[in-house]
Amino acid sequence: MIEEIVRTGEIKVISREGCLTALGVGSCVALVLYDPGRLVAGMAHIFLPFSGNGHKSAMASSFLPAKFADTAVEALHAAILKCGASTGGILAKMAGGANLFDSFQGQALDVGKLNGEAVKKALSEMGIPVTGATLGGNFGRTVRFYLPSMRMKIVCGFSREASI
Amino acid sequence: MEAREWQLDVLKEAGTVGIGNAAKALSSMLCDRMVYVSVPSVRFVPLSEAAWIWGDPEAIILAAYVPFTGGLSGSAVFGLPEDAVRTFMRFMSLAAEVECEMYSIFTEMANIVVTSYLNALSSMTGWVLRPSVPRVAETMAGAVIESVLALMEHTNDSATVIDTTFSLEGGHRLLGGRLILVPDKMSLCGFLQAVEATYCR
Numbered sequence: 001m002i003e004e005i006v007r008t009g010e011i012k013v014i015s016r017e018g019c020l021t022a023l024g025v026g027s028c029v030a031l032v033l034y035d036p037g038r039l040v041a042g043m044a045h046i047f048l049p050f051s052g053n054g055h056k057s058a059m060a061s062s063f064l065p066a067k068f069a070d071t072a073v074e075a076l077h078a079a080i081l082k083c084g085a086s087t088g089g090i091l092a093k094m095a096g097g098a099n100l101f102d103s104f105q106g107q108a109l110d111v112g113k114l115n116g117e118a119v120k121k122a123l124s125e126m127g128i129p130v131t132g133a134t135l136g137g138n139f140g141r142t143v144r145f146y147l148p149s150m151r152m153k154i155v156c157g158f159s160r161e162a163s164i
Numbered sequence: 165m166e167a168r169e170w171q172l173d174v175l176k177e178a179g180t181v182g183i184g185n186a187a188k189a190l191s192s193m194l195c196d197r198m199v200y201v202s203v204p205s206v207r208f209v210p211l212s213e214a215a216w217i218w219g220d221p222e223a224i225i226l227a228a229y230v231p232f233t234g235g236l237s238g239s240a241v242f243g244l245p246e247d248a249v250r251t252f253m254r255f256m257s258l259a260a261e262v263e264c265e266m267y268s269i270f271t272e273m274a275n276i277v278v279t280s281y282l283n284a285l286s287s288m289t290g291w292v293l294r295p296s297v298p299r300v301a302e303t304m305a306g307a308v309i310e311s312v313l314a315l316m317e318h319t320n321d322s323a324t325v326i327d328t329t330f331s332l333e334g335g336h337r338l339l340g341g342r343l344i345l346v347p348d349k350m351s352l353c354g355f356l357q358a359v360e361a362t363y364c365r
Contacts, residue, residue, distance in 0.1 A: 007212040008310055025307060100301040101299035139304075142221075
């Protein structure tokens with residue numbers, strides 16, 4: 001089986017059989033869009049929630065298609081359509097969005113939470129249903145998505161495991 | 165602005181002085197045991213490769229994240245494998261069973277290492293650098309680096325990373341730790357200019 005490693009900011013697509021892997025996901029979100037009918041799946045390893053937010057130039061200078069949640073969802077959608085997915089039957093699964101460093105000062109940025117919210121918002125705007133998600137917590141995850149089973153397996157170290 | 169060759173050398177030199185200080189502090193904390201350090205490497209790491217800075221992105225480590233401000237701002241990350249922290253505690257004759265004790269000892273180590281490192285950088289420029297309280301996590305190394313860059317809202321596609329490894333005689337083997345410094349790009353330019361003004365006249 002082919003295992004594609006999806007690194008921070010990247011998008012990868014597989015079809016029929018294979019595995020999409022994001023290693024050590026912290027506050028990032030590993031988002032998978034898949035078409036069960038055509039057996040096409042793509043993963044985006046999303047780093048920050050917004051491309052704008054006072055960093056207008058940041059977007060233009062980025063060569064990473066999945067760096068920002070608000071633009072990554074659309075880019076991932078386009079990428080799986082290009083590889084044969086049909087517009088009608090696309091579903092989503094995602095994992096990540098952790099906040100590793102509990103703050104006792106109470107004012108620290110929770111990038112993980114913002115990432116999760118930004119992805120959910122973009123998905124609902126595009127009308128893509130989420131069939132499984134595990135977000136938050138204070139631990140990193142390795143996320144694998146398999147075709148043809150369409151299962152997402154999540155390992156958190158410490159022998160904690162989940163499957164969605 | 166891309167850092168030129170000499171600027172990398174300045175950062176390397178600053179890192180060497182800093183890490184020397186940090187190693188000395190760590191050694192005295194561990195009853196004068198030998199602490200070995202590598203010459204710091206200064207690299208531009210693309211964002212997509214950041215998770216591999218530590219080697220295996222899935223390796224479980226104890227990590228302390230220490231943001232710092234002042235003339236130079238950025239983030240420091242001090243990390244050790246868990247078994248190394250337990251060995252250190254044995255050296256200090258402390259009970260390793262209590263989990264929260266392990267965390268507080270590790271936080272103290274991170275404090276000492278990062279502060280002595282930053283003090284060395286301060287003394288090169290006369291600038292005050294203020295580290296904040298370390299925030300500790302125990303999880304995958306890749307997740308740590310990625311989250312720290314995200315907390316810095318790192319909008320560039322690459323980061324300047326000053327990376328040093330620590331090792332220590334731990335019974336039969338060496339225990340590897342790591343200190344990674346990620347300066348904010350804007351403040352890094354100012355820092356380099358200040359060093360240049362002081363030393364390269």
